[in-house]
Amino acid sequence: MFGKNSIVGQKFFNGRDDLMVVSRFMTLQGEGPYRGYPAFFVRLAKCNLACSFCDTYFDNGDWFTVDELMKEVNSAIVDHFGGFVPPYMAGEKKEAVFVLSGGEPMLQKNIKQLLDAVNKEFRYSQIESNGTVFTEIPEETCLVVSPKCLEKSGAPVRYLTPRAETLERANCLKFVMSADKDSPYSSIPEWAFEWRDKTGRQIFVSPMNIYNKFPRKFDEEYSTDNIKIGERSNVDEVISFWEEGLLDMKSNQINHEYTANYCVNNGLTYNLQQHLYAGLA
Numbered sequence: 001m002f003g004k005n006s007i008v009g010q011k012f013f014n015g016r017d018d019l020m021v022v023s024r025f026m027t028l029q030g031e032g033p034y035r036g037y038p039a040f041f042v043r044l045a046k047c048n049l050a051c052s053f054c055d056t057y058f059d060n061g062d063w064f065t066v067d068e069l070m071k072e073v074n075s076a077i078v079d080h081f082g083g084f085v086p087p088y089m090a091g092e093k094k095e096a097v098f099v100l101s102g103g104e105p106m107l108q109k110n111i112k113q114l115l116d117a118v119n120k121e122f123r124y125s126q127i128e129s130n131g132t133v134f135t136e137i138p139e140e141t142c143l144v145v146s147p148k149c150l151e152k153s154g155a156p157v158r159y160l161t162p163r164a165e166t167l168e169r170a171n172c173l174k175f176v177m178s179a180d181k182d183s184p185y186s187s188i189p190e191w192a193f194e195w196r197d198k199t200g201r202q203i204f205v206s207p208m209n210i211y212n213k214f215p216r217k218f219d220e221e222y223s224t225d226n227i228k229i230g231e232r233s234n235v236d237e238v239i240s241f242w243e244e245g246l247l248d249m250k251s252n253q254i255n256h257e258y259t260a261n262y263c264v265n266n267g268l269t270y271n272l273q274q275h276l277y278a279g280l281a
C-alpha cells in the first residue's frame with residue numbers, strides 16, 4: 001500500500017455481522033513464533049494506520065459470515081493441493097498455523113467467533129495486530145503485536161504505544177527496524193524492553209525492506225469491486241528477495257546488518273521474513 005490506503009476505525013464495521021476479507025492462501029509463516037510452519041493466511045480488509053513502508057494490499061474485500069469463511073478456507077485448501085490434501089491437513093486438526101492478518105484485523109467484529117471456529121480445525125492460530133485497537137480473542141490464539149509509528153507527511157515521528165489490554169494479552173512483540181538514525185524505527189522503544197522484562201516474553205525484530213519499485217502487480221486493476229477473493233488470492237502477491245531490481249540491496253544489507261547487531265546487543269530475536277526468500281506470498 002505504501003501509505004496510500006484510506007484510514008478507517010472500528011466504526012467502519014458497526015452493524016456488520018460478517019467480515020471483510022481481502023484474500024486467503026496456503027503458504028508458510030515467515031515470521032514470529034511460528035516462522036517456518038505451514039500456514040493458512042486470511043487477510044482482513046482495512047487498516048487504521050497508513051505506514052509509508054507498508055507493502056500489503058488491504059483496501060478492498062468480500063464479505064463473509066464466519067461459516068461462509070470457514071467453508072472458503074477448506075475449499076481453498078483442497079484447491080491448493082490440487083484435490084489431494086496431505087494427511088497433516090486432513091486430520092481432525094490441521095497441523096498448521098492459521099494466521100489472521102490484515103490490514104488491522106482487530107478493527108472487525110466477530111473476530112472471536114471466527115477464531116473459535118478456527119481453533120476447532122487448526123492446531124495453532126495467530127492474530128497479528130498493530131496494537132492500537134483491541135477486541136476479545138480466544139485464550140489459545142497467539143497474539144503477535146507489531147507496533148508502528150505515527151507518521152507525519154509520510155515520515156515516521158514516534159512509536160504509538162499499544163493499548164494496555166493489548167500489551168497484557170500479547171504473546172510476543174514484533175518490530176521492523178531501519179538503520180536510518182533519524183528514524184524512530186532505528187531503535188526499540190523503552191516501554192517494549194520494560195514489557196519484556198516484566199512478562200519474560202519474546203521480542204522479534206525484522207530488518208525493514210527497501211524497495212526500488214512497487215512490488216505488486218496488484219494495484220488499480222485489482223482494487224476495484226469487480227475482482228473477487230479467488231482472483232485477489234491468486235494474483236501475483238509474491239515479493240521475492242531474489243527478484244532482480246525489486247529491492248535496493250545495498251540499503252537492505254545495511255538494514256539487515258544493523259538489525260542483527262542491535263539484536264545481539266539488546267538480547268532480542270532476529271527475525272528474517274522467510275517467505276521472501278522462499279518465493280511465497
Ligand code: SF4
Binds near residue numbers: 047
Ligand atoms: S499497521 Fe500494518 S497493515 Fe496497517 S498500514 Fe501499517 S504496516 Fe500496513
